[in-house]
Amino acid sequence: MKDARPCSIADTLALVGEKYALLVLREVFLGVRRFDRIARNTGAPRDVLTARLRRLVDAGILEKVAYSERPRRFEYRPTDAGRDLHPVLLTLMAWGDRHLTDEPPTVIEHSCGATLRPVVVCGCCGEEARGDTLTPHVRAPGWTTAGPVGA
Amino acid sequence: MKDARPCSIADTLALVGEKYALLVLREVFLGVRRFDRIARNTGAPRDVLTARLRRLVDAGILEKVAYSERPRRFEYRPTDAGRDLHPVLLTLMAWGDRHLTDEPPTVIEHSCGATLRPVVVCGCCGEEARGDTLTPHVRAPGWTTAGPVGA
DNA sequence: TGGAGTGAGTTGGAAAACTGGACCTTCACT
DNA sequence: AGTGAAGGTCCAGTTTTCCAACTCACTCCA
Numbered sequence: 121m122k123d124a125r126p127c128s129i130a131d132t133l134a135l136v137g138e139k140y141a142l143l144v145l146r147e148v149f150l151g152v153r154r155f156d157r158i159a160r161n162t163g164a165p166r167d168v169l170t171a172r173l174r175r176l177v178d179a180g181i182l183e184k185v186a187y188s189e190r191p192r193r194f195e196y197r198p199t200d201a202g203r204d205l206h207p208v209l210l211t212l213m214a215w216g217d218r219h220l221t222d223e224p225p226t227v228i229e230h231s232c233g234a235t236l237r238p239v240v241v242c243g244c245c246g247e248e249a250r251g252d253t254l255t256p257h258v259r260a261p262g263w264t265t266a267g268p269v270g271a
Numbered sequence: 272m273k274d275a276r277p278c279s280i281a282d283t284l285a286l287v288g289e290k291y292a293l294l295v296l297r298e299v300f301l302g303v304r305r306f307d308r309i310a311r312n313t314g315a316p317r318d319v320l321t322a323r324l325r326r327l328v329d330a331g332i333l334e335k336v337a338y339s340e341r342p343r344r345f346e347y348r349p350t351d352a353g354r355d356l357h358p359v360l361l362t363l364m365a366w367g368d369r370h371l372t373d374e375p376p377t378v379i380e381h382s383c384g385a386t387l388r389p390v391v392v393c394g395c396c397g398e399e400a401r402g403d404t405l406t407p408h409v410r411a412p413g414w415t416t417a418g419p420v421g422a
Numbered sequence: 423t424g425g426a427g428t429g430a431g432t433t434g435g436a437a438a439a440c441t442g443g444a445c446c447t448t449c450a451c452t
Numbered sequence: 453a454g455t456g457a458a459g460g461t462c463c464a465g466t467t468t469t470c471c472a473a474c475t476c477a478c479t480c481c482a
Contacts, residue, residue, distance in 0.1 A: 125298075128362045136469065141299065142288075156428075156430075164450090164468070167470085207362040210391055211362050213278075215283050216416065226409050228407050229405070240362065241391075249326040249357075253381055254379050257380060259375065267303065267311060289439090305459085316443095
């Protein structure tokens with residue numbers, strides 16, 4: 121991946137794009153924070169889960185907190201940075217609910233009383249951010265929207 | 272993954288969670304739609320790219336369109352379902368921009384004139400969908416928020 | 423004291439996915 | 453005839469992932 125376009129999407133996926141990583145976060149957001157439960161609910165092999173948890177902790181997305189000293193037991197909680205990933209899960213879930221199933225396995229209730237239908241809007245004007253209202257500007261040196269300069 | 276929680280996030284990731292899949296979509300949204308350019312800009316090995324494109328086409332996320340008959344050449348365009356994945360990329364980018372870098376490699380201008388700051392809101396009331404305003408309800412038979420029943 | 427159970431991993435080997443490069447085909451240009 | 457581009461395919465080698473089994477430390481119960 122060395123010659124690829126510099127990009128925050130790629131950088132983010134380098135942390136949470138590995139298999140099971142986002143499912144681990146889903147469980148944590150659902151309140152499931154212990155190793156065994158996360159392993160069962162995601163289906164992740166235990167060694168993979170160990171690696172993912174370590175990576176997410178190193179990245180500052182989760183924190184490992186002892187909830188018992190004797191025996192020593194830990195739980196994994198989202199940090200502020202981890203909580204900021206919630207929108208990613210909401211948009212992924214919304215896409216699957218719309219395009220992959222008729223019966224959403226999980227629905228989310230918003231505090232307004234309605235079932236959540238997540239919409240991405242412009243933080244400035246509040247209008248929905250649809251593709252045809254967006255214009256990307258590539259700032260990375262040596263790159264344009266189309267690709268590397270002089271290629 | 273057979274015993275895992277049924278979940279639209281997992282189902283969506285089964286389609287777009289493999290390495291490079293979302294980067295391919297990023298390029299397509301940037302207007303880069305030909306095999307060679309996508310390969311260069313994402314850094315994906317060509318045979319991996321072949322596999323990802325086929326999968327995305329099969330899933331109805333991209334469509335393969337001939338733009339030249341002689342020689343036969345193709346480009347990949349997002350379908351309506353593909354365009355619905357744009358919010359996923361926007362939220363991933365927003366997280367990386369906030370937590371991983373000071374200088375976003377790409378900024379997006381919204382039609383309102385401002386630089387886009389993507390926010391996920393409730394489609395009903397328009398309020399920001401923060402974790403503490405959300406209550407999940409698991410509908411999948413045999414499952415609760417905490418895990419499978421009787422486990 | 424003895425045995426079962428739980429939580430959080432580690433270990434080892436087979437299977438799958440990824441990597442980088444070479445190769446192929448069809449056409450256009452010179 | 454030679455070169456180059458587009459769009460792939462093929463292959464050998466490496467890295468990841470998968471899965472079951474195993475460990476270790478401790479708790480609970482009789």
